[in-house]
Amino acid sequence: MSYQKLEQIEGEALKHFQQAQNSKELYDQKVRFLGKSGSLTEVMKEMGHLSKEEKPFFGKKVNETKQKLEQAYVDAEEKLKRREIEDRMHQEELDMTLPATHAPAGGPHPVYSVMEEIFTIMSRLGYSLRTGPLVERDYYNFEALNIPQNHPARDMQDTFFIDESHVLRTHTSPIQIHSLESEAPPLRIIGTGSVFRCDSDISHLPHFHQIEGMCVDRKVSMADLKGTITFFVSEFFGPGLKTRFRPSFFPFTEPSAEVDCQCPLCKGKGCSLCKQSGWIEIGGAGLINPKVFEFAKINYPDWQGFAFGFGLERMAIIKYGIEDIRLLPENDIRFLRQMSL
Numbered sequence: 001m002s003y004q005k006l007e008q009i010e011g012e013a014l015k016h017f018q019q020a021q022n023s024k025e026l027y028d029q030k031v032r033f034l035g036k037s038g039s040l041t042e043v044m045k046e047m048g049h050l051s052k053e054e055k056p057f058f059g060k061k062v063n064e065t066k067q068k069l070e071q072a073y074v075d076a077e078e079k080l081k082r083r084e085i086e087d088r089m090h091q092e093e094l095d096m097t098l099p100a101t102h103a104p105a106g107g108p109h110p111v112y113s114v115m116e117e118i119f120t121i122m123s124r125l126g127y128s129l130r131t132g133p134l135v136e137r138d139y140y141n142f143e144a145l146n147i148p149q150n151h152p153a154r155d156m157q158d159t160f161f162i163d164e165s166h167v168l169r170t171h172t173s174p175i176q177i178h179s180l181e182s183e184a185p186p187l188r189i190i191g192t193g194s195v196f197r198c199d200s201d202i203s204h205l206p207h208f209h210q211i212e213g214m215c216v217d218r219k220v221s222m223a224d225l226k227g228t229i230t231f232f233v234s235e236f237f238g239p240g241l242k243t244r245f246r247p248s249f250f251p252f253t254e255p256s257a258e259v260d261c262q263c264p265l266c267k268g269k270g271c272s273l274c275k276q277s278g279w280i281e282i283g284g285a286g287l288i289n290p291k292v293f294e295f296a297k298i299n300y301p302d303w304q305g306f307a308f309g310f311g312l313e314r315m316a317i318i319k320y321g322i323e324d325i326r327l328l329p330e331n332d333i334r335f336l337r338q339m340s341l
Contacts, residue, residue: 005043005046006040006043006061006062006065009033009039009040009043009065010065010068010069012033012039013029013033013034013039013069013072014069014072016029016032016033017029017030017069017072017073017076018076020076020080022080022084023077023080023081023084026073026076026077026080030073033069034066034069034070034073040062040065040066040069043062044062104333104337107336107337107339108336108339109328109331109336109339110316110319110320110322110328110339111209111312111313111316111328113316113339114312114315114316114319115192115209115211115312117236118190118211118232118236118310118312118315119190121232121235121236122190122213122232123190125188125228125231126188127188127189127190127213127215128188128189128190129189129190129191129192130175130178130179130189130190130191131175131191131192131193132169132172132174132175132178132191132193133169134168134169134193134194134196135162135166135167135168135169136166136167136168136169136174137165137166138164138165138166138167139165140174140177140178141167141169141170141171141174142167143295144174144177144292144295144296145173145174145176145177145251145252145292145295146251146252146289146291146292146295147251147252148251151251158170158197158198158199159197159198160196160197160198160206168195168196169195169196170195170196170197171195171210171212171309172191172192172193172195172210172211172212172309173191173212173252173307173309175189175191175193175212176189176191176212176214176252176288176292176307177292177295177296179191179214180216180292180293180296180298181296181297185216185217185298185303185305186216186217186218186303187214187215187216187217187305188213188214188215188216189213189214190211190212190213191211191212191213191214192209192210192211192212192312193209193210194207194208194209195207195208195209195210205313205325205326205328205329207329208311208312208313209311209312209313210309210310210311210312211309211310211312211315212307212308212309212310213228213307213308213309214288214305214306214307215228215305215306215307216288216298216303216304216305217303217304217305218302218303218304219304220287220304220305220306221287221304222255222287222306224306225285225286225287225306225308226243226245228306228308229243229259229285229308230243233261233282236315236319237261237264237318237319238264240267241261241262241264241267241268242261242262242268243259243260243261243262244259244260244261244279245257245258245259245260245285246258246260248284248286250284250286251289252288252289252291252292252307253284253285253286253287253288253289253306253307254286254287254289254290255286255287256284256285256286257284257285257286258281258283258284259281259282259283259284259285259308260279260280260281260282261279261280261282262278262279262280263277263278263279263280263318264280264318264319265321266278273318273321280318282310282314282315282318283308283309283310283311283314284308284309285306285307285308285309286306286307286308287304287305287306288304288305288306288307293305313325313328316328320339
């Protein structure tokens with residue numbers, strides 16, 4: 001009797017699987033025959049009335065039937081899915097006369113544009129590009145640049161510390177140390193990338209970009225540094241702008257200077273961009289401190305050098321007359337479109 005029920009269930013299940021008109025009907029039939037309370041489960045309960053000799057044969061037959069029905073369900077499901085896709089393709093139409101969706105175009109980001117322009121100018125002087133890691137060892141970010149343990153720059157109010165020996169780099173100057181350690185002088189390199197400091201207001205960002213140059217050769221003087229920066233300013237901001245150097249202090253250069261140029265907007269007459277002074281600070285520079293050469297195991301004074309650095313956001317603000325530095329990381333399409341005009 002149980003064998004007859006099994007054959008009957010198999011025939012009915014196969015028939016209903018084939019006749020199902022959609023996925024829901026097919027699934028309902030699967031539950032009806034193969035579910036926990038389905039017909040096949042009910043037949044299996046009758047195994048208790050069979051003899052020991054019959055049970056193995058009946059159990060094998062049940063498993064074969066179950067496998068056959070499960071495969072039949074899968075085949076029917078795939079067939080239904082193909083038919084549903086074909087029906088949709090016949091019912092749905094694409095109107096090729098409708099206007100396309102308009103995707104507004106922006107333009108190159110001002111920081112990227114400034115970076116590319118500086119690369120182009122400095123490459124004409126023989127400088128080549130270098131990059132470095134954003135997470136730096138304390139040694140490369142501070143110690144090798146002659147910034148001792150008690151220096152204010154190591155204060156947690158100014159620096160993002162990852163752990164005791166790693167920081168988010170606060171400047172791109174570690175690129176100089178990596179290059180001095182891995183390459184033999186003479187060197188002319190440009191390093192650039194993201195830097196991070198605990199600072200955020202109308203004129204500062206916690207994440208910004210720097211670019212800096214380093215020249216190492218047998219005889220290098222402040223005259224070489226001034227000539228390089230003067231050439232760069234005239235090429236970047238336009239001819240006729242004067243530059244000036246004001247004495248300053250940086251641990252990794254000696255002597256050190258702040259670099260100013262005449263305001264490109266008012267040509268030194270005074271305006272809101274330069275705060276009526278006619279001059280704008282663009283960066284820092286100086287001759288490389290002998291201590292830095294000592295850390296990098298470069299013989300001084302056999303080899304000498306100078307270094308200079310600019311903030312790319314600051315250069316973009318000056319070049320394009322941007323009033324608020326916070327516009328730069330927002331990527332507002334309207335702002336970027338103005339910059340590309």
